[in-house]
Amino acid sequence: MPQHSTVDRALAAALATDTGTPGGKDLDSALDTAASLLAADSTSDAELARRGEEFVRRAWQYGWQPADVARAVRGRLGEDHLRIAARLIVSETRRYGTALPHRWPEQLRRLAAEEKAATAPAPSRFAQATTVLELYRLLTGLPRIEPAGPVPGQAPAVPVAGEPKTFARIRALLAKAEATPYPEEAEALSTKAQELMARHSVDEALLAARRPAADEPAVCRIGVDAPYETAKAVLLDAVATANGCRAVWNSSLGFTTVVGFESDLDAVELLYTSLLVQAHSAMSRSEGEARKAGRKRTRTFRQSFLAAYAQHIGDRLRAVAHEVAAEQSSLLPVLAGREVAVTDRMEQMFPETVTTRVRGVTDAAGWHRGTEAADRAALRPGRAEVSGGTGRPAR
Structure with a gap:
């Protein structure tokens, strides 16, 4: 299909790992080229979103959770990228229905609320495509991390009663x-x-x-x-x-x-x-x-x-x-x-x-x-065994 060809070409250019020059000019040029391809072909939008959901799904396989992905996007990119990431994450996880790991529903609720609260004006097609491709670069570069629970859809959700x-x-x-x-x-x-x-x-x-x-x-x-x-x-x-x-x-x-x-x-x-x-x-x-x-x-x-x-x-x-x-x-x-x-x-x-x-x-x-x-805060005990320890102030 035509839109597949456009998306394939754009992603091949934008996600290339060989930056060429130390300053990254080749990478920026590739991103501009890819964004121009997508901006010129409005029929590519649906396929581009589908690819994004695939990248999100791969993040789950690599041990990431919705809040982890959102944190990485917020820390390395911007609010526009986070808004798109939230939309992709919420859309991708709908396929699992209620078969989600414990804590995922609350993470998704917060992401959906952030996306809904966004009030940024609609960008041009080129700017939107650039933002999407920058996000996809981050998603495809996420490393494997230690799983913090089952992957959605592959294990039953932990039965959790209402909050005590x-x-x-x-x-x-x-x-x-x-x-x-x-x-x-x-x-x-x-x-x-x-x-x-x-x-x-x-x-x-x-x-x-x-x-x-x-x-x-x-x-x-x-x-x-x-x-x-x-x-x-x-x-x-x-x-x-x-x-x-x-x-x-x-x-x-x-x-x-x-x-x-x-x-x-x-x-x-x-x-x-x-x-x-x-x-x-x-x-x-x-x-x-x-x-x-x-x-x-x-x-x-x-x-x-x-x-x-x-x-x-x-x-x-x-x-x-x-x-x-x-x-x-x-x-x-x-x-x-x-x-x-x-x-x-x-x-x-x-x-x-x-x-x-x-x-x-x-x-x-x-x-x-x-x-x-x-x-003035007061609480209960702890041994700082892994990340503990502080120093007294120098006089």
Whole structure:
């Protein structure tokens, strides 16, 4: 068919791996040529979209999930590319109906909402074709990564009941903690939320002990965005370990893989997001106070703030963990068994890991303010085994 010929020629030119010159001029020229071919042939649109869905499907086979692809597009390209990627992803996954892995429906809902909210004016056919081809270059260049669950359509979806009532209460408490301007109230709300998480995890462990064959460690990925991504990864590691999970940060791809039991993974996503919101709110308040006093806060202040926040949150989480363990001493064998299962799964997925340390912690005021913010957040324990460790500020 004619449109196939146009698309084949355009993709052959745009996706060629041999760039010719070091500056990439040949690659840019090839992209312009390919975009011109597509712009001149309106009958190629449907076939071009179908090819895009094939590239998305290959990403699933390579271990990527919808949120992972969106994160890569947002980080390396632009909003126009993300809008097209969202459309392709939502369209491609319709073929599976309800046979989607756990967490995919929520990821797809967010992508669909982003696409619907886009208000950019319609570009010219040449500009649109260029954007599509740039996106396809990225999609076809995605590397294989460790799977974080089954591929859609090839395995039954994990049966998941509605959100537990406990989680609804936790969400409400954390939302109030994020919104209140009063540090003491934020601490009390956060502490109560973490207590509920800890007890919910214990309840899940009891249930698992009664039906061990049905409960195995699962995997999820959580984005860790720049700037100050190392400190954020340390914070996420502390939260993950506090909730009986293990975390491995992939700095080049901008996400952390978290291994744990399903309910614990939900708790990690929930708490990490809330803590990050509270950290940024506290940092903004500190910078506002500094500006009023005639002082300028810098990148080193923010880096030191978040590093201190992450480390001190980990310290507080460890303290809460000891309290929970003391109260539930009869459950120690069950909890230890779950920890072994999680560690085994993590080591199977990542046989080689290295420890990352936060560097550039040189602002004593930032460290002090970050520690104060962590004191006002409060939570439960953690061992930063994979991405943990920070340095004290240099004087």
